[in-house]
Amino acid sequence: MRIVRKHHRVLVQGITGKQGTFWTERMQDYGTQIVGGVNPKKAGTVHCGVPVHASAVEAMDAEGGFDASILFIPPLGVKDAALDAIKAGAKGICILTEHIPVQDVMYVMAAAKERGTLITGPNTAGSVTVDECFLGFMPAFNQRIFRKGNVGVMSRSGSLGTLMCQNIVSAGFGQSAFIGIGGDPIIGTTSKDALEALDQFDGTDAVVMVGEIGGSMEEQAAEYAATMTKPVFAFIAGGAAPAGKKMGHAGAIVMGDKGTYKSKRTALEGAGVTVLDTPSHVGDALKDALGS
Amino acid sequence: MNFEEFAAKPLLAAAGISVPKGILADNAKAAAAAAKTLGDVVIKAQVPIGKRGKAGGIQLAETPDQAFSHAEKIIGMEIGGLVVAKVLVEQRSDIKREFYAAVLNDPTSKGPAVMFSTEGGMDIEEIAVNTPEKLLKADVDIRLGFSLKQANELVAGLDLDGANAAIAEVLVKLYYVYQTNDAELLEINPLILTGGGDVVALDCKFVMDDSAVKRQAGLAASGTAEKLTELETQGEAHTIKYIELDGDVAVLANGAGLTMTTMDVVRHHGGNPANFCEIGGEAYTKAKIALEMVLAKPGVKSLVINFCGAFARCDVMMEGILGAWEELKPDLPVFFSIAGTGDEEAIRMLKARLEMDPYPDMDGASKAAVDAARLAGAGS
DSSP states (O other), X not given: OOSOOTTSOEEEETTTSHHHHHHHHHHHHHTOOEEEEEOGGGTTOEETTEEEESOHHHHHHSTTOOSEEEEOOOXXXXXXXXXXXXXXXXXXXXXXXXXXXXXXXXXXXXXXXHHTOEEEOSSOOXXXXXXXXXXESOOTTOTTTOOEEEEEEEESOXXXXXXXXXXXXXXXXXXXXXXXXXXXXXXXXXXXXXHHHHHTSTTOOEEEEEEESSSSHHHHHHHHHTTOSSOEEEEEEOTTOXXXXXXXXXXXXXXXXXXXXXXXXXXXXXXXXXXXXXXXXXXXHHHHHHOO | OEEOHXXXXXXXXXXXXXXXXXXXXXXXXXXHHHHHHHOSEEEEEOOSSSOTTTTTOEEEESSHHHHHHHHHHHTTOEETTEEOOOEEEEEOOOEEEEEEEEEEEETTTTEEEEEEESOOSSOHHHHHXXXXXXXXXXXXXTTTOOOHHHHHHHXXXXXXXXXXXXXXXXXXXXXXXXXXXXXXXXXXXXXXXXXXXXXXXXXXXXXXXXXXXXXXXXXXXXXBOOOOOHHHHHHHHTTOEEEEOSOSEEEEESSXXXXXXXXXXXXXXXXXXXXXXXXXXXXXXGHHHHHHHHHHSTTOXXXXXXXXXXXXXXXXHHHHHHHHHHXXXXXXXXEEEEEETTHHHHHHHXXXXXXXXXXXXXXXXXXXXXXXXXXXXXXX
């Protein structure tokens, strides 16, 4: 699944680490149904109130199994952890880790494709299904950032996606769901995939897309946007960035005339998407489209 | 991480791909001596950048004297902002035809792609635009690798003057080098067919995946580090992503997307960002060092600090900022916008210690910083 719901059973791989523990507790508080964790060295113990398994395959064999897995795993361990979850039969995997070797990522993508496992990330801050559950390290519980509403939001960047969500709430709107797709060049859920998932998600009347320079994902998403009846708003970060430099995200780089702000803006506008000059403009744009 | 031709070619040779005999030289005398050993040679500037030929960085030399005078001109020459420190003196090849071959990471198929074209010598973008039908591509399942059968199929039916089988073999070896060395791009352009029927890699471009540098530490030592300014090098040492730009409005934010956007909004309001500096992810505890860095750039006239906490906590970042501010006491107008995890505490701290309020949004803070820079510029 691209959007996790409260009835989904979620496994946390790397649950016993500092970040894994901290964010598992936040997810549990918010309503995410965490059913277990994985740490081969601590199998058989209980952590954050759930059983710790030796592997995702074992967790799947336990009563009730799981639907989706979230990874709090360091870069060089991600390949094995994700392959474990794929082998177990996870429907979805969320990979937060940044700086995973790209060949490891491609290996995971190939295995996931074969098994029909949907991957979100790597290098994402996670996702939020407002008032239901969240995955990753998103401030879902902050009422000034996430409030139940009818705007679907997707973002390559966690911090900028969070800012956009706050602007949406300040303007008197709220979100149905937020999908952080991640800042890497090769990711499981692309802009187009996320746009499609939000378009089809119940209670979504408009979609806000936060993209950035680099690659051609926004151009591909524009092709889908052209077929939508719901209004789509986009902000593309990096218009002021110099060419040939990686702007913090591995995927955010302009090479020659590829991946430019202009190319993305032109494609999106051509598809009927309203492109915002700054993230602060989202409130007025939503008011025009949805009424205040 | 980029590898220059002289550092990349040995990888090809080790995998059994023919490359011309060559000797690296860092002065004209050494180049002449190399030419004496090799005979008819090509003097090639070693910079990790394309278009060396157009810039005059590649010259033919028939005698050691010619090699000397060409090398003298090329060493010290600037190509694409990089000063040439070394030349590769290479035995000249008898070129009958020029092809293009590469293996790269393809974001669309989410796997490796092997590329081949009969139109070598040009860059891949030109081939893709001018003769897309002549750019062949094979998607590879990285779990299985690239087989000789797939390589043969890719070049089947092409008129390669009978070298089809030899070229297919080169493609398989090229994939092997790509895979074992964590390349994100490995390109031979041109891959030539000589008058004698040999297939030879005349050039090689190798870009290693930055995320794999750690596990390729041995090989990475022969790569060329990105050319960084003093401040950028300092940032790298602290694992803070800092990029120096030519404007006068300093920018500090958390997260790549938010930092880029702060630059965009500064530009939108008519200002010029002085830098990209982000303290996202684990770096959010390094606000103090980051602030010291953005202040250290000469000519900075104002500063916009833009925090939106998710994983990063605004109060932790604010503590770093205030600590550095109280220590350095900079005489610089600063403008804040603060939102997300830990924002209320951060705003309280800002009020208590700098007697300042943040702007309600980043547009307000950025515009104020642009205005302040303009005012300071007019006054100086």
